[in-house]
Amino acid sequence: MKWITVLNSLTLILFTVLFFADYFPKSIVAETIPQGILLLLLIGTLIGKGYLDKHAYSLKDQIISFLYMIFLMSLFTFLGGKSQIGFSFDGYLFWFSSIIPSINIYKEWKEMKQEKIITAN
Numbered sequence: 246m247k248w249i250t251v252l253n254s255l256t257l258i259l260f261t262v263l264f265f266a267d268y269f270p271k272s273i274v275a276e277t278i279p280q281g282i283l284l285l286l287l288i289g290t291l292i293g294k295g296y297l298d299k300h301a302y303s304l305k306d307q308i309i310s311f312l313y314m315i316f317l318m319s320l321f322t323f324l325g326g327k328s329q330i331g332f333s334f335d336g337y338l339f340w341f342s343s344i345i346p347s348i349n350i351y352k353e354w355k356e357m358k359q360e361k362i363i364t365a366n
Contacts, residue, residue: 252290257313259287264317268326304353311346 263283266275318333331338 256290268321
């Protein structure tokens with residue numbers, strides 16, 4: 246198995262556990278596992294992923310990550326959770342932090358479209 250696949254899986258698991266701990270702070274997961282350690286592990290896997298593969302953050306990966314985050318927020322809200330840090334649909338943090346990925350996705354999509362036009366000519 247490639248290291249990048251392991252890091253992708255680990256990133257997904259860590260991201261999900263962090264979101265779960267935020268939305269359900271009284272759960273056994275949130276009380277057992279220190280969130281600071283999870284956050285450091287997540288940052289480490291993201292850095293490792295970028296180090297191993299310079300194209301690790303492709304347009305497709307960015308879109309999937311963004312949609313996965315929205316899915317988790319919807320699921321955990323539906324299950325009765327409430328974000329402790331304000332990262333929810335009615336919180337300003339989500340909308341503010343959504344601007345950056347949206348701009349990146351649009352910028353990369355525009356560049357890909359431009360490259361496609363140039364190579365077609």
